[in-house]
Amino acid sequence: MGKKRLFTGLQPSGSLHIGNYLGTLKQTVGLLKDTDGLVMIADYHALTTLKDTGGLRKNIMDVARDFIAVGVDPKKTVIFQQSTVLQHTELAWIFDCLVTVPFLMQAHAYKDKVAKGLEANAGLFTYPMLMAADILLYDTDVVPVGADQRQHVEYAREAATKFNVVFGETFKTPQEKILESVAVVPGTDGKKMSKSYGNTIPLFGTKEETQKAVMSIVTDSTGDRPENVYNIHRLFKSEEQLSSLYAENKGKYKALKDTLVEDIEAVISPMREKRASLSDADVKNILKDGTERAREQAEKKMVDVRNKVGVTI
Numbered sequence: 001m002g003k004k005r006l007f008t009g010l011q012p013s014g015s016l017h018i019g020n021y022l023g024t025l026k027q028t029v030g031l032l033k034d035t036d037g038l039v040m041i042a043d044y045h046a047l048t049t050l051k052d053t054g055g056l057r058k059n060i061m062d063v064a065r066d067f068i069a070v071g072v073d074p075k076k077t078v079i080f081q082q083s084t085v086l087q088h089t090e091l092a093w094i095f096d097c098l099v100t101v102p103f104l105m106q107a108h109a110y111k112d113k114v115a116k117g118l119e120a121n122a123g124l125f126t127y128p129m130l131m132a133a134d135i136l137l138y139d140t141d142v143v144p145v146g147a148d149q150r151q152h153v154e155y156a157r158e159a160a161t162k163f164n165v166v167f168g169e170t171f172k173t174p175q176e177k178i179l180e181s182v183a184v185v186p187g188t189d190g191k192k193m194s195k196s197y198g199n200t201i202p203l204f205g206t207k208e209e210t211q212k213a214v215m216s217i218v219t220d221s222t223g224d225r226p227e228n229v230y231n232i233h234r235l236f237k238s239e240e241q242l243s244s245l246y247a248e249n250k251g252k253y254k255a256l257k258d259t260l261v262e263d264i265e266a267v268i269s270p271m272r273e274k275r276a277s278l279s280d281a282d283v284k285n286i287l288k289d290g291t292e293r294a295r296e297q298a299e300k301k302m303v304d305v306r307n308k309v310g311v312t313i
Contacts, residue, residue, distance in 0.1 A: 004141035006031050007174070009040035009082070009134055012059030013050050016066050017200035018264065019185035019193030022235050023146045029071040031144055031177065037077040038138055038294060039067055041287075044082050044089065045130065048123040064283045066204065069275035080290035082134065087298035091133035094309060095159045096126055098166065103158075104128060108151055128152060132159035137298045140174045147184055148192075150176050167308040185235065188217045190228045201232070201264065204272050211261045219253045226253050229260060236263040 008028050010020070028039070041063045043056065050056055060081060067079055082088055104110070107128050113120040128151075135143055135156040143153050153176040160171035184192050187199030194200070201213040219226040225246045233242055233256070249255045306312045 003034065003036045005139055006035040006037045006142050006144065007040070007135050007138055007140040008038075008144050009042040009045070009131075010063055010067070011042045011046045012056060012063045013046045014059065014195055015062070015205075016203040017193055017195065018203050018232075018235075018268075019187065019200065021070060021203050022185045024144055025067075025070045027177070028144045031142065032072065032077055035142065037072075038140075038297075039072055039077055039079045040134060040294075041067075041079075041081045042134070045127065048121060048127060061280060061283050064287055065275045065278050068278060068286070069204070069271045071271075074286045074290065078290045078293045079286055080294040081287050084287075084291040085295045085298050087137060087295070087302045088130065088133050090302060091137060091305060092126070092130040094305065095129040095132055095163070098162045099129060099159065107155070108148070128155040129159060132156040135174055136160050136171045137301050138294075139172050139301070141172065142177045143174050144177045147178050150178065163305075167305075170304060170308060186228065186231045188213060188228070190218060190231070203268065204275055207261070207265055207269075210264055210268070214257050214261050214264070215254075217257065224250065226256060229253070229256050233260050233263065236260070236267060 006028070008024070010024075016025075028037075031037075041060055043060055046056060046059070050059075064079060064081075068074060072079060104125055107125075109127060110120055110125055113124060131152050132155055135153070136159065143156075145153060153174060157173045160173050164170055187193035187197055188201065189197065189199045191197055191199060202209050205213075214229075217226070217228050217232070219229060230242065230246060237245075245259065246256065249259075303312075
């Protein structure tokens with residue numbers, strides 16, 4: 001038995017925050033030690049919300065840097081840009097022709113947009129099938145995701161099953177991997193940390209930016225400790241370590257926040273330095289190499305798929 005294959009992706013839709021790192025990226029780096037890995041910059045997915053040409057180009061480069069900075073080794077792991085491997089959109093169309101409109105209407109992201117009265121474009125509607133194609137092209141075994149993204153992997157399994165039933169055994173059915181203890185990282189207001197809520201702590205900001213975000217954490221004086229501060233702090237130190245710290249600094253909210261800043265910096269600072277050391281040329285070469293490796297695997301799968309659906313004559 002060979003190593004299991006891991007696949008993950010990240011949209012280049014803006015700067016990362018510590019919730020991205022603790023909820024998914026840290027887990028991914030750990031899993032990559034024992035798996036064959038593919039890490040995708042999901043630029044076509046980003047088009048469902050991002051309409052900024054220059055911003056997208058910059059974000060693509062930034063996400064590649066982010067992956068490497070947090071510990072993804074491009075010599076061992078395939079890091080590539082989704083849009084440069086055209087087999088993704090090709091397979092997504094085939095899946096679109098297998099699933100129904102009511103099935104896609106159950107997608108959480110689509111329903112949330114509609115419920116909020118926001119425009120749900122066709123790309124957002126068919127998003128789950130492009131993600132299914134991303135995952136299934138590479139005979140993926142495991143997909144690390146946040147708890148709120150479990151449905152995406154379920155959709156991939158459903159797409160694989162539908163294709164296998166209609167055209168014969170072709171795709172593996174992948175499994176999600178969720179690290180439950182940090183599946184939902186709290187933001188500065190106690191809600192889930194999210195750019196859309198404006199409650200994030202930047203992953204690769206300056207120390208001053210980290211401090212500004214931490215100092216904005218909503219605190220209250222009703223309990224023995226500031227829960228919003230503590231719930232973020234426990235992701236950086238054990239509860240045993242924090243027990244004495246919070247007991248000694250009861251009611252001293254600024255002191256606790258200052259300590260949280262230092263503990264965050266201890267984790268982020270080495271990654272920030274590594275990120276800054278990567279030139280644009282370094283990043284482009286890494287993505288070029290990753291694209292070639294991903295494309296080779298994807299095309300091998302698509303040769304089989306094209307033959308089975310009947311477009312190869």
